[in-house]
Amino acid sequence: MNLSSNIFSIDLSFDQFNIQRTVWSDGKLDELRKTHNQHYSFFKKGDHIYISPGEDNLPLLGEMVTINVEDEPLIISSLVRHIFFRAFKNQFPKIKPTFNPFTFPSSKEEHNLIVQELPDGLKTAISYKKLNEIDFKRSEINGKKKILLIISSSYKWALRQNCQKLQEQGFDITTLEVAKLIKYENSQEVVAPRFQAIGRVLSVNDAIATVETNEGNQDINLKDLFLNKTHDNIKLYLEFILGTSRAESILAAVKQKEFSRYDPNILNKEIAQLSRVISGLEYKNGDGFTFNISQNSSVAFPSLRLESPKYLFDVSSTKTDPSPIKGLAQFGPYDYGKFFEVSHPRVLVVCHKNSSGAFTQFLGRLKDGFNEAPTFTQGMVKLYRLHAIDFHFVEVESFDKKGFMAAIQQAVELPNKDFDIAIVETKEEFKRNSPAEDIYWLAKSYLLRHGITVQFIKEANARNPKFILDSCALQMYAKLGGTPWILPSSPNIAHELIIGIGSTLIRDNIYAGAQQHKVVGITTFFNADGKYIFSNRSKEVAYQDYFQELLTSLKGSIDTISNEQAWNDGEIVRIIFHVFKPMKDLEVDVVGELIAQYPQYEIKFAFVSFGEHHPYIIFDLDQRGISSRYSNYVKGKLTPARGTNLMLEPGICLLQLKGPEDVKTDRQGFTGPLLIRIHRRSTFTDATYIVQQVYRLTNISYRTFKPSQLPVTLFYASLITEQLNKLKAVDGWDASFIKSLRNRKWFI
Structure with a gap:
């Protein structure tokens, strides 16, 4: 592979440097910025400015001290950020960027995706522009501390008219979300202001809007308010000005252009163009601190040699295959025989x-196979080694909520009809309703509380099931409690437990000042071979009580697992925690308390966090894409092979989990790597062990035969969280209903 990236190295040619500093005191930093911001930059670290x-x-404003580059990475990165900002502003005085992160809109017309679609009267009012972002990250490569520059971009909506102008046009802002423009008092001439969402408009009286905020209802002048820059608000405004049909046409054209702009060839080219500009600037301050930015992207990071996983289909560890679907067809599921209890499922349809x-x-095709589905000719009975499947068929007259639910309830209450799973027709338009009114969630809630898992099928897929039969049968088998395959594990003297920790914050809104009222924890438990043990949901508690509740919940689960798996005193136990975000020291301390409660075992632990939203991109310049079997497009251009990885520094790894063969269509754009951090x-x-394990655990979700973008530990936690949040809105739902489904993947 010929790898490239959006990461550029910053090079310092010295080991020591001189810098001015003065002792910090309350208000002094603001005073210095107010008086000297035009010619100096200031930042605080510790007790000094x-x-x-x-x-x-320029005159000295503090004492001069000498600092070693290796000793003060925070001071280095702050200096680099400030000098970069000043050099950019000197070169491009008409551009007003934000500072941290450093962002600025592109001035190229082709980077405003809506301008050509708008009539002349709206061209200056609405934009959907590319926003360039430049960030600075600390790194350590082969023991040497480095500062890296990362170039990324996104497209952002803008509606430049304030709410007073909108009112004058007759546009009703009542019920819409609004924002205020926050300006930086001492830097208005050089730093762009930012928008802060504050609340929802309750009413408008002349030039004053009453806004529902997290500090109560506030009366605010319309000229100080702007609509939140969201797709929905832009759509409403366009419909008001141009009508629904024209607005939808414009937005559809913009979406198509956006697909094109995220073509990896275009992304890579535009990153290279911007890097040439910024690498050509002079970066130097008045005290002689200077650095250079490489024009060429860097991939000079260590990488790990990862093994592609095989799939295991029997407890004796002899039946393996590199393909899950081929192995399943040849050997049957992992738990075939005495380990799977529902070999003759009763299905409500x-x-x-x-x-x-x-x-x-x-x-019929699900049960016995379908020749037009190349991976599902055997059918579910033969593929999963079932004895038989019994279907109980129910037709409904309409999708009226009352009648539909009555039909389900009548079937479930039939004598001698203890169903194991249900197949229920659903429609795309159901999603427009709230969960409390949505047949999908009403049916799921009712069936789960009766211990029946559910598989939903759309009519279009039932009529043309060629591409969904294999995944549908896979999901059903897992929802019945089956384990289609696991991952072979090497002999190990340590017991190993992998715990996915997810949580959901229950808060009123997304506006400034919103309080995080309550939090619910979701934990999933897996063996080293990726075998799902069970999941657990903590109580809904106030945020300040969450960590204690998490501790209690984890202890109860580990007690259960240690008893079931017969951990013996003195044995080595390895517990690896997977979390969605970097753990704070407070959270680590809570888990440390948990570990301390098991002195009888020799416990080693790791906290591993994952980020899907980060600025890093890796390209394979030799990858020209793969032709689709079903149409004439080429997918996966410049996409690195699955498993490509870069160790940005010890304990921090970029792992590419979607290779060119995993890209579904050319409209999917470019999928970046997963960012893995070890606390x-x-x-x-x-x-090496942890990243290899993560790589393996993306192959075992049982939702499809393809790998996922997250390890199953967190993928399951996110699915459970999402569904419990929806089910919570249904009258009569109680999360305790799922306790009876302990080993069944009801949520996939």
Whole structure:
């Protein structure tokens, strides 16, 4: 592979440097910025304010001290950020960027995706522009501390008219979300202001809007308010000005252009163009601190040699295959025989009478196979080694909520009809309703509380099931409690437990000042071979009580697992925690308390966090893409092979999990790598082992036969969290209903 990236190295040619500083006191930093911001930059670290003069021969504002580059990475990165900002502003005085992160809109017309679609009267009012972002990250490569520059971009909406102008046009802002413009008092001439969402408009009286905020209702002048820059608000405004049909046409054209702009060839080219500009600037302050930015992207990071996982289909560890679907067809599921209890499932099927023909045909193909589906010719009975499947078929007259639910309830209450799973027809338009009114969530809630897992099928898929039969049968088998395959594990003297920790914050809104009222924790538990043990949901508690509740919940689960798996005193136990975000020291301390409660075991632990939203991109310049079997497009251009990885520094790894063959269509754009961090306070820190394990655990979700973008530990936690949040809105739902489904993947 010929790898490239959006990461550029910043090079310092010295080991020591001189910098001015003065002792910090309350209000002094603001005073310095107010008086000297035009020619100096200031930042605080510890008990000092550090000073960077923008030009030579400016008066000293503090004492001069000498600092070693290796000793003060925070001061280095702050200096680099401030000097970069000043150099950019000197070169491009008409551009007003934000500072941290450093962002600025592109001035190229092709980077405003809506301008050509708008009539002349709106071209200056609305934009959907590319926003360039430049960030600085600390790194350590081969033991040497480095500062890296990362170039990324996104597209952002803008509606430049304030709410007073909108009112004058007759546009009703009542019920819409609004924002205020926050300006930086001492930097208005050089730093762009930012928008802060504050609340929802309750009413408008003349020039004053009453806004519902997290500090109560506030009366605010319309000229000081702007609509939140969201797609929905832009759509409403366009519909008001141009009508629904024209607005939808414009937004559809913009979406198509956006697909094109995220073509990896274009992304890579535009990153290279911007890097040439910024690498050509002079970066130097008045005290002689200087650096260079490489024009060429860097991939000079260590990488790990990862093994592609095989799939295991028997407890004796002899039946393996590199393909899950081929292994399943040859050997049957991992738990075939005495380990799977539902070999003759009873299935409730509910569909509309107008779809009954499609569904009866679908059920026949699901049960016995379909020759037009190349990976599902055997059918579910033979593929999963079932004895038989019994279907109980129910037709409904309409999708009226009351009648539909009555039909399901009547079937479930039939004597001698203890169903294991249900197949229920659903429609895309159901999603427009709230969960409390949505047949999908009402049916799921009712069936789960009766211990019946659910598989939803759309009519279109029932009529043309060629591409969904294999994944549908896979999900159903997992929802019945089955384990289609696991991952072979090497002999190990340590017991190993992998715990996915997810949580959901229950808050009123997204506006400034919103309080995080309550939090619910979701934990999933897996063995080293990726076998799902069970999941657990903590109580809904106030945020300040969350960590204690998490501790209690984890202890109860570990007690259960240690008893079931017969951990013996003195044995080595390795617990690896997977979390969605970097753990704070407070959270680590809570888990440390947990570990301390098991002195009878020799426990090593690791805290591993994952980030999908970060600025890093990796390209493979030799990858020209793969032609699709089903149409004439080429997918996966410049996409690195699955498993490509870069160790940005010890304990921090970029791992590419979607290779060119995993890209579904050319409209999917470019999928970046997963960012993996091992917390510095972990006692188990083998990065190669941990990253390899993460790579393996993306192959075992049972939602499809393809790998996922997250390890199953967190993928399951996110699915459970999302569904419990929806189910919570349904009358009569209680999360305790799922306790009876302990080993069944009801949520996939």
